[in-house]
Amino acid sequence: MPHARGARGARAGGQGHPPVTVPRPELPFYPAQLSPTWTRALWRVNQWLFLRHLRIQVSLPPADLARLQALPAQGAMIIASNHPSYPDPLVLFELCRRWDRPAYFVAARILFRRLWGFEGALISRAGAFSVAPGGRNQAAVDYARDRLRDGTHPLIIFPEGHTFYLNDIIMPLKPGAADWALELAREGRPACVVPIAIKYHYQQDVRGALNRGTQRMERLVLHGAPELPPGDFWSRLYLRLYRIGDTVLSRYEERYGYRPPRGADVDERLVGLADFLIRDLERKYEREA
Numbered sequence: 001m002p003h004a005r006g007a008r009g010a011r012a013g014g015q016g017h018p019p020v021t022v023p024r025p026e027l028p029f030y031p032a033q034l035s036p037t038w039t040r041a042l043w044r045v046n047q048w049l050f051l052r053h054l055r056i057q058v059s060l061p062p063a064d065l066a067r068l069q070a071l072p073a074q075g076a077m078i079i080a081s082n083h084p085s086y087p088d089p090l091v092l093f094e095l096c097r098r099w100d101r102p103a104y105f106v107a108a109r110i111l112f113r114r115l116w117g118f119e120g121a122l123i124s125r126a127g128a129f130s131v132a133p134g135g136r137n138q139a140a141v142d143y144a145r146d147r148l149r150d151g152t153h154p155l156i157i158f159p160e161g162h163t164f165y166l167n168d169i170i171m172p173l174k175p176g177a178a179d180w181a182l183e184l185a186r187e188g189r190p191a192c193v194v195p196i197a198i199k200y201h202y203q204q205d206v207r208g209a210l211n212r213g214t215q216r217m218e219r220l221v222l223h224g225a226p227e228l229p230p231g232d233f234w235s236r237l238y239l240r241l242y243r244i245g246d247t248v249l250s251r252y253e254e255r256y257g258y259r260p261p262r263g264a265d266v267d268e269r270l271v272g273l274a275d276f277l278i279r280d281l282e283r284k285y286e287r288e289a
Contacts, residue, residue: 029140030109030124031124031129032127033125034125035125039102043093043094043096043097046090050090051091058094065099068099072192076184076190076192077154078177079103079157080157080158080159080177080193080194080195081157081197082170083162083164083198084164084165084166084167084198084199089156092196101154103153103154104154105157106131106140108131108133109135111123111130112124112128129144145180148191149184154194161174167200178193211233211237214241217244218244221247221248222247226240242266245266246266249269252273260273
């Protein structure tokens, strides 16, 4: 498939106390106003401006494009893609252009309010509807179900739920895509779930970019580059990144007053700090309950 180169309510409770639920109000919902004419115009803007600005070239094997074009033109269809990086929606938008199929997709609610609502007006006409990350999204869920029942255009979702910046690993999938497909099947409306894989390839020697990024972190965290023993690029890079991570972790341990066991490695210290912070929150909410 495409190769790109280049809240729930807070709950608290302690032993002997019932959980306390703090509901969050649902924020205003922005539905899609999908216009095929607008969408095709924005496909070109995405192709010639956004992807070029990010220096992304999308490679879609002809056999995969033929499989997409052979899918039914009508009916419930879920395009389920992995989510390795932030430009993924632009990559899928380009996929829709080559497929010549406008689609519905979710977008963070904040995008609909940027530029005095102008950005929201554009992306809604391209098929976007809003979700509030970390908030209640029942209106968005209901809207997505209705669009699937209508079956006019596919629905693009990311079952991982978030961007994890993992190019070769799929994180545990949320059940939404499977649940919606099964729900439609029980209603006598068979749904087509199309898996899409996005994988990024760096076209040039990546060592220069890795070195520059590591140097920036060293200046910010270590206030300079430390002395390293001789070795090849990759072993030295590992040591540099390890020292940066160790320094950041030590600062958080000092900030929150956590003292790791003597001799603990970085993994054990991370687990210990997380457990320390969670226990502190449990004690806090137990007192409030």
